[in-house]
Amino acid sequence: MSQPRIHIVTLGVSDLPRSRQFYEAWGWKASSASNENIVFLKSGAGVLALYGRAALAEDAQAEDLPTGFAAVTLARNARSRQEVDDWFATAVAAGARELKTPQEAFWGGYSGYLADPDGHLWEFAFNPYFVFDDHGNLALPG
Known part of the structure; x- marks a missing residue:
């Protein structure tokens, strides 16, 4: 059996360009695999991804749950x-x-x-x- 790993943590965000700018201001670097729909930020052995909140809920076939x-x-x-x-x-x-x-x-x-x-x-x-x-x-x- 393979060792458990977390490869990507995806955050649903309301404004992708704003969130990208926010995380890049901390020093994160966006991968060239990023595009207008998703941003991939390298984090050691894993990746932090930023994706539109509504699109993430739709992709997961989940309700867009309230924030908090x-x-x-x-x-x-x-x-x-x-x-x-x-x-x-x-x-x-x-x-x-x-x-x-x-x-x-x-x-x-x-x-x-x-x-x-x-x-x-x-x-x-x-x-x-x-x-x-x-x-x-x-x-x-x-």
Whole structure:
């Protein structure tokens, strides 16, 4: 049996050009495979895709559910508290809505939360217990 992987996370967005500009302002790079209907942003071993919200609902044959907290967050882990602060400031300057200013966390790390222009929640965190490999990927114990 093959190892489970997440290859693509797709965010349904209301304005694709705005969302592309927002994520590129953080430093993400769009792939040449992107077009006027979808944007592919390389993320280490995976991909973050941006796709029109209504088109995504239609493709999945799902209702276009209302926005709001969906009990899902995306996380970006940093190598230091300062890196969290820098990323957070960059995202807010690009148009993110601050939800929780980066602060010491009960679990011994440092994190903050923000929402992208469509309300997708992101946590920027420094976890002193996490180790990164040479490619910047989390190296969790087996």
